Amino acid sequence: MCAHVFLIVCDGMADRPIEELDGKTPLEFANTPWLDKLSEIGINGIMHTLGTPGIVPGSDTAHLALFGYDPHVYYSGRGAFEATGVGLEVKEGDVALRGNFATVDEDFNVLDRRAGRYVPEGDQLAEVVNGCKVSEAPDVEVIIKHATQHRCAVILRGPGLSFKISDTDPHATNEKVKTSKPLDDSAEAKKTANIVNALTQKFHELLKDHSLNKQRQERGDLPANIIILRGAGQVPDVKPLDQLYGIKSAVLSTNALYRGVAQSVGMEYIPVNERKDDYTFLADKALELFEQYDLFFIHVKDTDNASHDGKVEEKVKVIERIDKMIGHLMPKVENNEAYICVTVDHTTSVKAKDHVGDDVPVVIAGPEVRSDSVRSFSERACAMGGLNRIRGFDIMPILMSFLKKTPMFGS
């Protein structure tokens, strides 16, 4: 029994036809011999990851879906994924938020949402505010960890909290830090919003005159004199993959969010260091650990980055690099030792520079797969494939079925 799967998600790789590429999508235009080989020997399809055509998937909801969990049922905000991804343990009941060290004036007007992006003393600044309390809720613990650059994760731990609160981050400069508001009528949401607002004052108090900020200003950097918060979330209430399917799974990603979603559903984090212009290290790491895991989730972010930046040529190049990485995995498929599933979380239009609602392609290759007549991996070619239209959260059960890990419903 072949017992291994590589699930490769190329973030935002799907696109729309582009005039400069002779009306092709970047994926159609790129030279991708290995992806095309997969389509040729595999079964192909199109899907909307969330199962709701036209609706624009977020990165978090799309990945939750690709791991087999319908986000309409299981999604509970982004914050917990990010906090998990930077190495904090988010417990049941915790509310986790994404934070930015930012610069405000004395009236809480945001002068820079990222305090100049350069925050080398982020770890120390986090220590200044980590563990602080607000008098409104002395029973609530505040845990803060620096991530990269200006980013940090904030966890509130205590009784009766809710993630149904709005951001304090105004998402724009020259606007005031927002007052967090409850997003439903619960006492929990009201309480949590109050804590977040008190905490925002506290952050400023603790940071504004701190010696670390005096040093920043002396060397000409903006003071990191507040943390603005967004994306409150709680860990999703899911049965993890190991319990659902009895598998051992691992995540290979250089980005905290995707690691966080993966870890939230039970995947183990395999540390990998980012390398520019080459993703083969991801494949090679998976091959190195091949016998230790049933499922490897490999995530490449650069296709999405190129799209958000509107860089068509760069997107094509990234796709060709992904193809090269897949080449490293092909022997495992050719020797019937593994399945490869390549797909995309959402379409990111390089022209719109944003996520759009269009479907994404998917291919599954490996032993005993009902191969179809599709000969190249692209948005349009895969739509003609044997999988037809599926939903993102169908992928994981399909893969697990090949591993003979899905339960029977009925008898």
Next chain:
Amino acid sequence: MCAHVFLIVCDGMADRPIEELDGKTPLEFANTPWLDKLSEIGINGIMHTLGTPGIVPGSDTAHLALFGYDPHVYYSGRGAFEATGVGLEVKEGDVALRGNFATVDEDFNVLDRRAGRYVPEGDQLAEVVNGCKVSEAPDVEVIIKHATQHRCAVILRGPGLSFKISDTDPHATNEKVKTSKPLDDSAEAKKTANIVNALTQKFHELLKDHSLNKQRQERGDLPANIIILRGAGQVPDVKPLDQLYGIKSAVLSTNALYRGVAQSVGMEYIPVNERKDDYTFLADKALELFEQYDLFFIHVKDTDNASHDGKVEEKVKVIERIDKMIGHLMPKVENNEAYICVTVDHTTSVKAKDHVGDDVPVVIAGPEVRSDSVRSFSERACAMGGLNRIRGFDIMPILMSFLKKTPMFGS
């Protein structure tokens, strides 16, 4: 950013293969150069409007679905759509019904369900009963408006009403007017059924000896001596299109029901006068108002009428007239100014003379659409398209995604 959509629904246009047409469907048989052009440059698919293959869609549920609202969640009877469509304001909590001026004998046997169809004094007859009260519910207001021929709309307005009641219309002649019954166990349904039954008596009392009916009988027409009721409904509890997507939308239809559904989801009614054998006036009106709306819903009923009448040749002709109308809109697509989506609410079999459960074709053409290999617009050709199988209520989010109006789920 291209910001306009024409959503063209050809009522009951889809059909089954017909022997007299060499085994083709009327849509396959008809000469439709513009529809075929749309399929060639667009993305095609098949769908069941309600999302439940095999189940026969009604006109009201199918349109609610095409406007983006799953009728299994949002449908609340037909009556409110009809009443809205004839120009009455149906408020939250109102129960609206479709009425026929009919002819009964003294025992309430229905002699003619339509009082001979010829009711030129319909407005005056409606005034006779409009505003009447029943002693069973003095707090319930009764609003009656004549529509066309024998048809009228009836609204009950007051506290504690429900649309979950059965018809008084026996849907057959030589049968007694039916007693309305509650369709669930609620006190509201019981109360409403009682009111409707008392009202039925009242209608007869007020109309039977009225001078208008004496005049009718003197000139040889049947007396319109009762109103029989069917299709109780309430306005659906939907967030309208403008709130959902921030768009301005308009309905172009010569039929009250479709106007009513469209207006119930927030479309503005653009008055158009019916013209025989030509629908280009619908396209021309939309073009005239092009800059004022984001979405135009254009509805053609005659394909359905021809099907219900079992007229194959007429159906083919109507389809060719629709094609001509679409030709007027094509320059907007060719200039990248608009998307066109052409589809069908339900299959109406010209042989069965009725709605059947078969899927319907759909095409979307316009800027950046992932065109596929389909070259003609028909039930069978579109099933091979890149959209694959979708549900009727997927159409609106897909269109709104092209206008960049769909919300993101997640972040």
